[in-house]
Amino acid sequence: MSNDIIEADAANELMRLAKTIAKHNRLYHTHDEPEISDAEYDALVRRNTELEAAFPHLVRPDSPNAAVGAAPAGHLAKVKHAQRMMSLDNAFDGDEVREFVARVRRFLKLGDDQPVALTAEPKIDGLSCSLRYENGALVQAATRGDGTTGEDVTANVATIGDIVQRLAGDAPAVFEIRGEVYMAKSDFAALNARQEAAGDKLFANPRNAAAGSLRQKDPAITAARPLRFLAHGWGEVSELPSDTQAGVMAAIASWGLPVSEMLIRCEGVEDALAQYAEIEAERADLPFDIDGVVYKVDRLDWQDRLGFVAKAPRWAIAHKFPAERAQTTLERIDIQVGRTGKLTPVGRLTPVSVGGVIVSNVTIHNRDEIQRLGVRPGDRVVIQRAGDVIPQIVENLTRDDDRAPYVFPDHCPECGSEAVAEEGEVDVRCTGGLVCPAQRFERLKHFVARGALDIDGLGEKSIAEFIELGWLHSPADIFRLKTHRTELIGREGWQDKSVDNLFAAIEAKRTPDPARFLFGLGIRHIGSVTARDLLKRFTTIEAVAETGKRLAVGDEDAIAEVTAIDGIGGAVAEALGDFFHEEHNRVAWDDLLGEVAPAPYVSTARETEWTGKTIVFTGKLETMSRDEAKAQAERLGARAAGSVSAKTDLVVAGPGAGSKLKKAAELGVRTATEEDWAAIVAAAG
Structure with a gap:
């Protein structure tokens, strides 16, 4: 399988996933009106995470893995969280939970014989809420919002019986208790009965009922709804009553706030998985909805060392329950043409409900997947709304029926150009390029995204x-649209103001950020991160172009320059x-640079004496893992490289x-011991 083909498809899919997940975040967190189930949402995020792990250089600035929740709506006052309210990464089977614990071991450099105790508790399906207590008194309550800013629901929370206004016992001066506001199944049924009776x-x-009830402008409406609360963690605190997760949760319970009765401390991963099995077995009989089990490293000093990555802690993970399945009929197979020309088969299904969500479409990936499943229009299939792709066909129940196989098209359905797969590839692509309407549209949409x-x-x-x-x-041509101003004004949806606003927005991008500009061209292998890394090295778009033209003629020095950049290989x-070998690309490039002048690259990293420096870690680190050391370097604004060169600033x-x-030593590069490095980190704060 060609890596070029995979890279291009990955960039295209990551773009679609970012837009789709952002939409569902708004529907779920801001409007309390989700269109898809939690399992389907989790699978979209999982697919995004897998693509980013496989192609880290394609990670987008708007990656869903860097976002938490969604911006709060406008009808309640905003609250800035003292500590960001994070979300959790997910695991979907026991092996992934074991790998989570293995990652913890590797990061902390623990021996195989050193136990990693975990807490395990049900993952309740509610609305995240933070309760701030000062000197024992509740002074503020806030929803999670986008993780940084939430909504002030203090007055509404005062109506929830589970939430005490004053903590019992000797609580710290400041303690933010975090948990879920939820509605019991029986209370939900009774509420809907009252809603129906009232029309x-x-x-x-x-x-949805809990979220909508808590986020009311009128606390009296909240008071009329049967809301409950369950604590599962904490935010800003002046001091902690214990050095373990289990100990702090026990203290929270002693102060008068409810904590799950099924929260236990497990000596190791197998004990945690056994608790998962027990909770799953009792799931249907629990008084509230849960969608998995949350595991957290019990030792708080280890939690501090593990820290966070993107939007989630390294020391916790949610083990989700399995996806639900259903049978339906594959009515037809349509072919969609993507930005890179890939022909993707999409199955149109007889609509079927899976876990309360109506599913009518399924992506079948490519020609080989059709052959593997043996699917044809009219087949009876089993679909699943979780896993690698959502939704997906997992089984063809009628593949042995005597019907002709599906014939994959050899011409593009959009432009009629020949559609081919190169030797050794599974993906079939339109050869029409920019003459293909589907590709032209997607390429331009990507450029302005x-x-x-x-x-x-x-x-x-x-x-x-x-x-x-x-x-x-x-x-x-985008920057020449202003020549059509007279023709545009008066068309449906276009008036003087909207036309002028559009042209002003376009004019404002005549000196674009160079990394965004390079990423927007859709060159294979050059995602947002790789584009930024190239600009860090070459500074200007013109220098990147000059390097590209040298690469086009096989200049070995140019190849060495590019591949010396950490994280960038020969494929880039x-x-x-x-790209620069093709004349039409050079013509398009020159035409575009006749309209725009990308600014030189300027780093936005935190300024320290190590900003922009290159650090290499080598040998066996004894007090931390290599990953932890690299994370420290990145926090100082430095780059952690894998090889030593004359441009290396420090070797630890x-x-x-x-x-x-x-x-x-040969190059005269400064060296330091692990102890020296610890002093550098401490001095930098």
Whole structure:
């Protein structure tokens, strides 16, 4: 399978996932009106995470893995959290939980014989809420919002019987207790019965009912709803009553707030998995909805060392319950053409309810997947709404029926160009390039998208309209749209103000961020992170282009320059060279640079004396793992590289350091011991 093909598809899919997940975050967290189930949402995030892990250089600035929740709505006052309210990464089977514990071991450099105790508790399906107590008194309550800013629900929380206004016992001066506001199944059924009797709108599920009830502008409405609360953690505190997760949770319970009766301390991962099995067996009989079990490293000093990555802690994970399945009929197979020309088969299903969500479409990946499943229109299939792709066909129940196999098209359904798969590849692609309407639209949409130039007002509908009018053929044409001002004014949806706003937004991007500009061109292998890394090295777009042209003629020095960048390999150098090798790409590039002038790259990293420096760790680190050391370097604004060169600023060498330490000495690069490095980190704060 060609890595080029995979990379391009990954960039395209990551773009779609970012947009889709952001939409569902708004529907779920801001409006309390989700369109998909939690399992389907989890699977979208899981797919995004897997793609980012496989292609880290394609990680987008708007990655869902960097976002928590959604921005709060406007009808309640805003509250800035003293400590960010994070979300959790997910695991979907026992092996993934074991790998979570293995990652903890590797990060902390623990021996195989050193136990990793965990707490395990049900993951309740409610609305996250933070309760701030000062000198024992409740002074503020807030929803999670986007993790940084939530909504003030102090008056509403005062109506919930489970939440005490004053903590019992001797609580610390400041203690933020975090947990879930939820509605019991029986209370939800009774509420919906009252809603129906009054002719009011019914709630879709207990979580929606709880969220909508808590976020009311009028606390009297909240008071009339049977809300409950269950604590599961904490935020800002002046001091902790214990050095373990289990100990702090016991203290919270002693202060008068409810904690799950099923929260236990497990000596190891197998004990935790046994608790998962027990909770799953009791799931249907629990008085509230849960969708999994949460595991947390019990030792708080280990939690501090493990820290956080993106939007989630390294020391906790949610073990989700298995996906639900259903049978339905595959009515037909449609072919969609993506931005890179890939032909993707999409199955149209007889609509079926799976866990309360109606499913009518399924992605079948590619031609080989159709052959593997043996699917044809009319087949009876089993679908699943979780896993690698959502939704997906997991079984064909009628593949042995005597019917002709499905014939995959050999011509593009959009433009009629030949569709081929190169030797050894599974993906079939349209050869039409920019003459293919599907590709032209997707390429231009990518160029103006949020992670690229981010041109406000130039959305899918407008791009499609301008393409149909013959005004848009290439990215440069975007900056010439103003020549059509007279023609545009008066068309449906366009008035003087909206036209002027669009053209102003376009003009504002004539000096774009160079990394966004490079990413927006859709060159294979060059995602947002790789584009940024290239600009860090070459500073200007012109220098990147010059390097690309050298790569196009096989310049070995240019290849060495690009592949010396940490995290960038030969595939990126080859893709950049291939782009500038094509005359039509050079023409489009020059045409575009005749309209825009990307600014030189400027780093936004936190300024320290190590900002922009390159650090190499070698040998056996004894007090921390290599990952922890690299994370420390990145927090100082430095880059953790894998090899030593004349451009290396510091080599931190542990016992057993070999060739890298020797090369550092030969090049006169500064070296330090692990103890020296700890002093550097401490001095930098």
